[in-house]
Amino acid sequence: MFDKLVIPDTLAAGPGPGNTDPRVLEAFASAGVADHMQADVLRGMVECKKMLREVFGTKNTYTFGVGGTGWSALDCAHGAILPGDKVVVFVNGTFSGIDGLSIRMKASTPADLAANPLDPQPANVITVNVPHGESVTGEIVEAALAEHKPMWAFMAHWETGSGRINDIQGFNDACLKHDAIGIVDAVSSLGIENFNIDDYPGVGIWASCPQKGILALPLTYAPVSFTDKAIELVKTRGCYSFVHNPILEARHWGILDGKDVDAGTYHRTHSGYAVASFHEALRLLLDHGRAQKAADYAACEKVLREAVQAMGCEVTSNMTSLVVLNLPGDLAGREKELVGGCRAEGFGIWPTLSEPVQVRIGILNQLTKEAILDIIGRFATAMQKMGAEFDKEAIIAEADAKLN
Numbered sequence: 001m002f003d004k005l006v007i008p009d010t011l012a013a014g015p016g017p018g019n020t021d022p023r024v025l026e027a028f029a030s031a032g033v034a035d036h037m038q039a040d041v042l043r044g045m046v047e048c049k050k051m052l053r054e055v056f057g058t059k060n061t062y063t064f065g066v067g068g069t070g071w072s073a074l075d076c077a078h079g080a081i082l083p084g085d086k087v088v089v090f091v092n093g094t095f096s097g098i099d100g101l102s103i104r105m106k107a108s109t110p111a112d113l114a115a116n117p118l119d120p121q122p123a124n125v126i127t128v129n130v131p132h133g134e135s136v137t138g139e140i141v142e143a144a145l146a147e148h149k150p151m152w153a154f155m156a157h158w159e160t161g162s163g164r165i166n167d168i169q170g171f172n173d174a175c176l177k178h179d180a181i182g183i184v185d186a187v188s189s190l191g192i193e194n195f196n197i198d199d200y201p202g203v204g205i206w207a208s209c210p211q212k213g214i215l216a217l218p219l220t221y222a223p224v225s226f227t228d229k230a231i232e233l234v235k236t237r238g239c240y241s242f243v244h245n246p247i248l249e250a251r252h253w254g255i256l257d258g259k260d261v262d263a264g265t266y267h268r269t270h271s272g273y274a275v276a277s278f279h280e281a282l283r284l285l286l287d288h289g290r291a292q293k294a295a296d297y298a299a300c301e302k303v304l305r306e307a308v309q310a311m312g313c314e315v316t317s318n319m320t321s322l323v324v325l326n327l328p329g330d331l332a333g334r335e336k337e338l339v340g341g342c343r344a345e346g347f348g349i350w351p352t353l354s355e356p357v358q359v360r361i362g363i364l365n366q367l368t369k370e371a372i373l374d375i376i377g378r379f380a381t382a383m384q385k386m387g388a389e390f391d392k393e394a395i396i397a398e399a400d401a402k403l404n
Helices: 022-030 039-056 070-078 094-107 110-115 138-148 168-177 228-237 246-251 272-288 290-310 335-344 369-385 392-402
Strands: 062-068 087-091 125-129 152-156 181-185 203-207 220-226 322-326 359-362
Touching: 022 272, 039 062, 039 220, 039 272, 062 070, 062 228, 062 246, 070 094, 070 181, 070 203, 070 220, 087 094, 087 138, 094 125, 094 152, 094 181, 125 138, 138 152, 138 168, 152 168, 168 181, 168 203, 181 228, 203 228, 220 228, 220 272, 228 246, 272 290, 290 322, 290 369, 290 392, 335 359, 335 369, 369 392
Parallel strands: 087 125, 087 152, 152 181, 181 203
Antiparallel strands: 062 220, 203 220, 322 359
């Protein structure tokens, strides 16, 4: 018999998930035992989809949560792609690369899959690789869409693999100009950057996750939003999925034939615990205010960035929730060793998951002076243990002054 599993508190200071707010945990733990059709569960689902529209900044009726992680939302988003569809995919890091693999699988013919089942290479999917540490620019998107004239174009908004923000306005404009339907992975930007998806009509499908900007519990609801144009395509062409079919999945949230059924409707057995915690996470985000939250992230990231630079690190990212850095020359090559030492002490920073290996320090749900100083102090201590030389107290004092 195994001993009881006890998981200690740690500081999640990587690209995500972030540490869940106590109010979200309380909502999960205090939800009553109820069946999935209980009136408050249904009301919670109706209110969640309405709050999600505000979070996305959209009037899209087909805006709802897919049960699972961000991967589930992306699978639903990519489900509109059918075998043989021409797609241009922009990759500049680990996760846009995985998105690209998913898209290649969706767009493959049976012959493509038979030739390479786990990594198909259909000729109708064109992958544009942008070097690690660089952003996808509007010029890159424009050139690729002008050349290939695809039906679909895909890009990550923020790529946490390399910590880079990609040009969503340029992507949108190129999609409109070349009559492509944009699909965007907003896993790392939704709830962190202040933007409205309705300002980007060239993008037909957006997907995100529960546990980064929204800071709900993992494995609850991953947000998606589809324009009417994208839904019409699914309606007329179909989708090779029952569980992640955008139209069928929306029915579980009381979205039928393009309209809301506000009283709720019969649905797959969504957990009352999950609904309650997701509802509270959305309330917290909207209570903080999208614009204020975005400003707080930018201010805190700037202080963290300047602190690690004062320790001799080179920052290569431009996201406001994540700092991606190269260690000073005398510590170069020891990134995984440093990260492993931090994680062993409950300080959950991350390396990059692809080459070149860098260090990633995140601030999801760490938007207080105390939290940022704690992160700076822990990282400084870890570097000094490995032999780095700098005035830790002076760096912390300067960060303290900036956070006042």
